[in-house]
Amino acid sequence: LRIALLGFGAVGRRFAELLPGAYGRALRVIGLRPLLTAIGTARHGFAIDPAGLDPAECLAAVVQGGALDALHRGPRVSSASAFIRALPADVLIEVTPLDPRKGEPATSHVRAALRRGLHVVTANKGPVAFARRELQALAARLGVHFRHEGAVMDGTPIFSLLERCLPGAEVTAFRGTLNSTTSLVLSRMEAGETARAALREAQALGIAEADPSFDLDGWDAAVKVCALANTLWDAALVPAKVRRTGIAGISRLDVQRALRAGTRLRLVARAERRAGRIIASVGPERVPLEDPLAGGGSHAALAFATDLAGEIGVFQLGGTVDQTAYALLSDLVFLAASSKSTRIGRASGRRKRS
């Protein structure tokens, strides 16, 4: 399994770190020998080596602030699109920084890689929120897979649970606390801190968006609502169509008043399908203390209303970059398992014939 990484920030690096160890073992168990053949970055250049890159060498190069180019073999590559065109890989892992307003450049990267007949795994919510239907259709046409477990709640199984664990049941609605920054900020305000101090904490933890207004104004949550709704209902909902209220107008007094009433203010993301239409919203709500959505600072929770299985849900206690990297691994295992007789097999077949 020849793997290319586009994006080499915290998540990409963690993935590369674990590839020779735990992740490699998990892939070998299902009969795959992983080989990292390319890494593309905006700040550290590009490295492609069909014979395989050494993850440790790549990590050392970028940690020291240097470029990856010294590890590159073959014709020089100087843009993400040229990188994708040149990839000697079976799967592209897309983990570039996202402009959450547009879902780019991730969506373009995913599209280009699928068009080339590569499987794509991403932890980016953008492509799923802005273009899932188009990208899945493209993948299906070319017999490859597009997977995105990490788009919502890091490595917590959400998309795989919906795909594999609720046979015969339909999700009719969902609600969740999908943005950890706002949960943390509101939690800290309950304890008397200012929103500004809490936001600094979220930034220090690395859970806030690069521009934290995307968290506070509900945009990040709206993008995730679209990622979920589009996957659940094969829809084409876009974030601008989600009714959205942020938490900027919320004071410590509001938060503490809610708490005295036995509730917690949380930014709740919701969607439901009613008569074929999807109604989606993001906004602060008073959540009863005993509801799983009223979890503490960095907890995230997502509840699904179903027709046959009642209301069930999934939670995550304190996600870090480790969990997002795990989402990439789990997607690799799934696509390999479902592709054994298709793409990956065919690719090796082609190589043998040529």
Place this chain on the structure above:
Amino acid sequence: LRIALLGFGAVGRRFAELLPGAYGRALRVIGLRPLLTAIGTARHGFAIDPAGLDPAECLAAVVQGGALDALHRGPRVSSASAFIRALPADVLIEVTPLDPRKGEPATSHVRAALRRGLHVVTANKGPVAFARRELQALAARLGVHFRHEGAVMDGTPIFSLLERCLPGAEVTAFRGTLNSTTSLVLSRMEAGETARAALREAQALGIAEADPSFDLDGWDAAVKVCALANTLWDAALVPAKVRRTGIAGISRLDVQRALRAGTRLRLVARAERRAGRIIASVGPERVPLEDPLAGGGSHAALAFATDLAGEIGVFQLGGTVDQTAYALLSDLVFLAASSKSTRIGRASGRRKRS
């Protein structure tokens, strides 16, 4: 897919009710035509008809307090073991009332059906807690499946999530509020009710064990801990080996004192694997309000600590008999999907040849 039901209480009846409608549709989607060929009960007799029973007729017979025998065709059957020997079925659904102290008679039923080469699906926690390793080995030897999604938290995907959604990751420990009766009782005591009144409510809701001391003394939770630990770690832990403290000694004062300290008393079931050994316990704990295990009355939650995916979990908001019946359906879909080339296919092949 010829289905036999052993046990026709609330769960079995709900399953039979939904079989002609929603459940049948879910099975036909994957290419199976379900046929209910037998129902066995302790109080309403036995009915076997290789050509298929009408679920509505069976329901009408027992609702009126009558016997099923009038619907029976062929030689008379008068015991569960004779019933299992005579079954014209591909799969037995085992939903008899359980003696949680011994895991019987469910364990014997499952064993007998597997020995006959039938798939078995159960919502009974007993066989998984008391004999999972033996029963899985037996099923594997005979090329059939033994599935038990409903054993813990009704239809919430627990066993299927662990089996299908955490590839490459290992669960190192878990903790959960697995007994709804004690959660409800402790919840109501927070609000000032007596334990006795709360217990009556749990009985009215149908969530309490027939003998509620099995709930209050932690035995039900201990049985579920074993079901989970045995499945997760292919172990043979028995309920008597689980360190167990019930909630009988807990007063309203204790509960309210915990609440004032920002926590909730809950009966928490725990297990972890340390150096190959499993350490398991059930007992009241003060759970911080923001923890998903501190959910309200009839909520249940289960958190898994994993090596690669962090701490994640699953919750259920207010389970009823509908969700337990759904667990049976989901198991049928899974076993059909993984048996297409094995047992069910072979059985039809044999029928054609004979």
